[in-house]
Amino acid sequence: MYLMTIMLSMFILISNLMIFISLMLNKKSTNDMEKISPFECGFDPHSSPRIVFSIHFFLITIIFLIFDVEIAILIPIIMIFDVTNLNKWFIISSFFTIILILGLYYEWNQNMLNWTN
Template sequence: MIDLGQYLPILLFLGVALAISCVFVFLPMGVSRLTGTHNPTAEKLSEYECGFPAFEEPRSQFDVRFYLVAILFIIFDLEAAFLFPWAVSLDFTGWSGWTTMMIFIGELAIGLIYAWKVGALEWE
């Protein structure tokens, strides 16, 4: 039989976290309404981007190069995230861990060279 009392600390933790997050979200909004600082004007509610009104349709398509650069950033960011634990555990993994990581870095280097040659990093 499962003892549901074991889950009480988890439920208590989730309840406290939910209550604190609600306080941080809704208390400032309520205080601003009560103190009179909530004063929306047309200028405050206007759309802006980089300090000036938008001059293009917001549903325009992005260039494919934007997505390629974003994907390359994610790939190399993940590489950095894998390098730190690997460097810490290198004493335990030995030569097999070192070889595996060099193969991984080599594959990423080949991918970077390919993206560079194709022109995925060029921005016009």
């Protein structure tokens, strides 16, 4: 146990020493002219290059992704209708469909499906 502690402390010391040496030998500066110059356009931007991200758009995208995955799960349920036990198939598909309907109702109730916000 003692040997393992010594080895671990040596590994940590050597890795920290290598990080410190690489930071000291780094030739890059924070105000490098190539980094602060405009990229390929020839003019300085007057505003921030980043635009405000719409959370509403993100939520609609996530909802679309969830329903897309649900459709991908529903298609095999329909295709195995002929080869499975009818009672088990009905119980599983009904349970899954009820969960989907409850999720849709919850999203509708939270006004997450409004496209105009």
